[in-house]
Amino acid sequence: EDQVTQSPEALRLQEGESSSLNCSYTVSGLRGLFWYRQDPGKGPEFLFTLYSAGEEKEKERLKATLTKKESFLHITAPKPEDSATYLCAVQRKGYQKVTFGTGTKLQVIP
């Protein structure tokens, strides 16, 4: 069975303090790993898809990387508006289903 574990559960950063969120996964044949941002009471917003080990993608202050066992979401010089829950998910090759982690709740303090 596919599994996704995200750590830490919660992270509190000062504005400008860079850090990383971790997503460890177990899947039989990875098709894609997804990162989403979710604000309270809203639906998840798509950020990145990573397909193979070594791949990296960037968007503003966010950079996602992928190895064969985990993915990292690096946040450089975060701002208060980056506060949200970040979700990681994996999709197996040949399957429609996506398995989600429980998320990391990020709080950036001014």
Next chain:
Amino acid sequence: DGGITQSPKYLFRKEGQNVTLSCEQNLNHDAMYWYRQDPGQGLRLIYYSQIVNDFQKGDIAEGYSVSREKKESFPLTVTSAQKNPTAFYLCASSIPPRREQENTEAFFGQGTRLTVV
């Protein structure tokens, strides 16, 4: 403006009632999904549909039913058989994964919060 619309945003249900949550998309996606989100848990798949007039059970389908009569619409009915229906429900859509590295990320609606009273 393309997207996914869920309605209503808030829904209150009495014990023993069936309620239907609406989900409409204008992204021309073939695949649609319903997830349930509870505090401290990841999104759990209730039902998904890859094409009109076809749908499959997800991990927690008991007490729920769906229909897919139109490509744009995928309503979810929460029946009285669902013992603990209070949750945040999310609808999503995507293109089916037919080719390697084809963009199959799901796009989500803004959710419906269902409360049993």
